[in-house]
Amino acid sequence: MDAAHGAPVPGAAVRLVGFPPESLLQGPGASAPRPSFDAVNVNTTPLQDPSDRQADDIGSIDALMTGFARHDYVCDRRLATVAFLSLRMHRPLLLEGEAGVGKTELAKTLSALLGAPLIRLQCYEGLDISQAAYEWNVSRQLLEIRLAEAAGPVDAPRIARDLYRRDMLIERPLLQALSAERAPVLLIDELDRADEPFEAFLLEMLGENQITVPELGTLRAVHPPHVIITSNRTRELRDALKRRCLYHWLDYPDAEREFEIVRRRVPGAAAELSRQAVAFVQAVRAMGLFKPPGVAETIDWMRALQALDTVALDRKRVGETLGVLLKHQEDIERVSGEEMPGAGLAS
Numbered sequence: 001m002d003a004a005h006g007a008p009v010p011g012a013a014v015r016l017v018g019f020p021p022e023s024l025l026q027g028p029g030a031s032a033p034r035p036s037f038d039a040v041n042v043n044t045t046p047l048q049d050p051s052d053r054q055a056d057d058i059g060s061i062d063a064l065m066t067g068f069a070r071h072d073y074v075c076d077r078r079l080a081t082v083a084f085l086s087l088r089m090h091r092p093l094l095l096e097g098e099a100g101v102g103k104t105e106l107a108k109t110l111s112a113l114l115g116a117p118l119i120r121l122q123c124y125e126g127l128d129i130s131q132a133a134y135e136w137n138v139s140r141q142l143l144e145i146r147l148a149e150a151a152g153p154v155d156a157p158r159i160a161r162d163l164y165r166r167d168m169l170i171e172r173p174l175l176q177a178l179s180a181e182r183a184p185v186l187l188i189d190e191l192d193r194a195d196e197p198f199e200a201f202l203l204e205m206l207g208e209n210q211i212t213v214p215e216l217g218t219l220r221a222v223h224p225p226h227v228i229i230t231s232n233r234t235r236e237l238r239d240a241l242k243r244r245c246l247y248h249w250l251d252y253p254d255a256e257r258e259f260e261i262v263r264r265r266v267p268g269a270a271a272e273l274s275r276q277a278v279a280f281v282q283a284v285r286a287m288g289l290f291k292p293p294g295v296a297e298t299i300d301w302m303r304a305l306q307a308l309d310t311v312a313l314d315r316k317r318v319g320e321t322l323g324v325l326l327k328h329q330e331d332i333e334r335v336s337g338e339e340m341p342g343a344g345l346a347s
């Protein structure tokens, strides 16, 4: 925990007469008395038309698919449709799927396509508001208290108000996304790794494009971000969160689409070798392994085969390079043994 969340503040022993800084430096949710002013709506500007020009320029699902392809992102029509609707309806898009199937890449591609900044929040266990949304600038608050003290008699209510100004907030990714001058793409990556209470905190942001800071008021986006949330489904996300999003399960691509991805991501790879490698990976995925390879691994494998000047796949070359494709010894043993699929292999 940090100072803004109620932990002791280093150097916070500054004390002004009739103005106990400890009470003022408590963060959101603290039980200590709050500064004696009402929360205000800091940005009362009404939401403008939530669409923005770059997003509006993408007039159809086909246009979005073409745009993705221009940035070497290959997607099927169902994914393009839900992404298009997410832009049009200005609703967050929740992408779930196995590892390495292009969830994160979709957000990066959307950002490139829209020419919009990408703001990324990487989730992990223990992620809290101070790392994800905002934090009070405690050292600056202390400095201002000291300066006020040095300047003479202290007007405590005024200083209390000043200590919780908007510019006293340190912006973390969520608040950065709400404050941006133009609609950014906000990637909330691997949300299933964060704790459930954090999901509850996100609801206001996802549903209303705003964050309420208890000491300050409600901060509302003028240019709401395009939000992409990803999850590997290591745990089920709450219904309340899902209700605020459009949803898409991103599966492994079929052979044709995976070949197209390889063609675009590994320029220079021989077409016949790519076909063999993709056919092999597709067969490996059907084996029910502990951790089947994702698209990212197919791409890595193709690069490895290229680096080894491979002309055609055979069992020997597959066995030598399986560590690029599979990351569990049990899976490697299965695939390199009797069960090695013949698909795509040169005899």
Ligand SMILES: Nc1ncnc2c1ncn2[C@@H]1O[C@H](COP(=O)(O)OP(=O)(O)OP(=O)(O)O)[C@@H](O)[C@H]1O
Pocket: 072, 073, 074, 075, 097, 098, 099, 100, 101, 102, 103, 104, 105, 106, 230, 232, 261, 265, 295, 296, 299
């Ligand atoms: N549809 C696609 N079109 C083009 N490239 C793709 C596609 N899907 C995946 N890739 C490639 O695979 C790589 C890995 O994709 P990405 O990082 O988005 O996976 P992910 O689903 O987010 O995986 P994880 O759950 O492990 O984070 C990308 O860098 C990209 O090169």
Ligand SMILES: [Mg+2]
Pocket: 103, 104, 105, 189, 230
């Ligand atoms: Mg990812």
